[in-house]
Amino acid sequence: MGCGRVGAELAQALERQGHTVAVVDQDPTAFRRLGSGFGGRRVTGIGFDQDTLREAGIEEAGAFAAVSSGDNSNIIAARVAREMFGVEHVAARIYDPRRAEVYQRLGIPTVATVRWTADQMLRRLLPSGAEELWRDPSGGVQLAEVHISPAWIGHKVSTIQEETGVRVAFLTRLGEAVLPTSQTVLQDGDLVHVMMRTDEVEQVEAAFAHGPEGSGH
Numbered sequence: 001m002g003c004g005r006v007g008a009e010l011a012q013a014l015e016r017q018g019h020t021v022a023v024v025d026q027d028p029t030a031f032r033r034l035g036s037g038f039g040g041r042r043v044t045g046i047g048f049d050q051d052t053l054r055e056a057g058i059e060e061a062g063a064f065a066a067v068s069s070g071d072n073s074n075i076i077a078a079r080v081a082r083e084m085f086g087v088e089h090v091a092a093r094i095y096d097p098r099r100a101e102v103y104q105r106l107g108i109p110t111v112a113t114v115r116w117t118a119d120q121m122l123r124r125l126l127p128s129g130a131e132e133l134w135r136d137p138s139g140g141v142q143l144a145e146v147h148i149s150p151a152w153i154g155h156k157v158s159t160i161q162e163e164t165g166v167r168v169a170f171l172t173r174l175g176e177a178v179l180p181t182s183q184t185v186l187q188d189g190d191l192v193h194v195m196m197r198t199d200e201v202e203q204v205e206a207a208f209a210h211g212p213e214g215s216g217h
Contacts, residue, residue, distance in 0.1 A: 001025070001047030002068030004050075006093065008033035010065060012081050015040055022056040025068075048077035050084060063089035071095055078108045129205050133200065142198050143169055145191055151211025158182035162206040166194040 003025035011021045011034060013058065021040035024033065024047045031042045045052030047068060058204070064081035066074035070093050078092040091109045094100040100112035130144040154158060157168045157180045171178045172191035178184070186192070196204050 001064070001074070002093075003027075003030035003033055004067065004069060005033065007065075007067045010067060011040060012038060017069045021058075021141075024052060024059075034068050046073075048073060048080050048214055050080065053077075053080065054083065058087065061087050063087065064091075066090075066092040071099055075099075075103050075108065075110075078103075079106075082108065095207045116187075129195075130201055135191065140198055141195060142201075143193060143195055144201070145193050146205065146208050148186070148190075148192050148208045149211040150188070151209070153185055153186050153188050154203070156182065157184045157186070159212060160186065160192075163212055164194075164204055165200065166196040166204055169193045169195050 001007070001024045003023050007023060007025070009032075010205070011023050014021045015038065017088070021038075022043055022046060023031065023034065023040060024043045026044065026046055028042075028044045032038075041056060043052060043056040045055070047053070047066065058081060061081070064078065064087045066077040066081075068074055068077075074092040074094060078090050081087040082090045091111060092103065094103060094110045094112050095114055097112040097114060100110040103110050131148045132142050132144045134143040146166075160166075161168055161182075168180055170193050171184070171186075172179055172193070173187065174189070192208075194204070
């Protein structure tokens with residue numbers, strides 16, 4: 001639901017991955033964003049109206065994304081999809097971060113656009129510490145993006161792992177995810193994502209901020 005820039009990009013990305021997609025929007029001119037190559041359904045109507053959703057194929061849907069410009073519309077549509085039609089995978093875009101937390105507790109996964117964008121910007125402007133991305137159900141292990149001292153640049157991933165006690169899960173290099181080998185050398189600008197024990201986060205942060213042993217940093 002919603003054929004703005006995010007909705008159109010999402011629909012095209014899903015179609016490229018081989019999924020069948022239907023897009024709902026109140027404004028028929030919004031479908032121009034999909035381009036002539038889009039093979040999915042275009043349904044004009046209100047995205048939380050049950051008849052509109054049925055026309056879009058909600059009864060066979062495996063997933064539903066509510067990405068219109070209105071928080072209320074998105075959350076109502078997401079709840080209708082989940083509660084009325086039993087769609088398994090549902091997500092709603094919410095601009096107001098306070099609302100997002102409320103809806104998350106209702107069991108509707110939300111993407112709080114403003115907070116997420118602000119967080120991502122802060123990570124680039126004030127890189128420090130570790131940002132948790134995932135935690136296992138027991139809470140003992142987590143995946144995090146860690147800020148590293150420039151002193152680590154030019155060192156192998158194997159050295160980083162030996163000296164910090166973490167497992168380097170992947171790097172983000174020039175916007176692309178890279179699965180490193182022990183011989184991969186850290187380059188300037190790499191974002192480092194590591195698996196570590198939750199009770200060792202502070203020590204790991206300190207080790208990454210300090211630099212390798214014998215580096216003089």
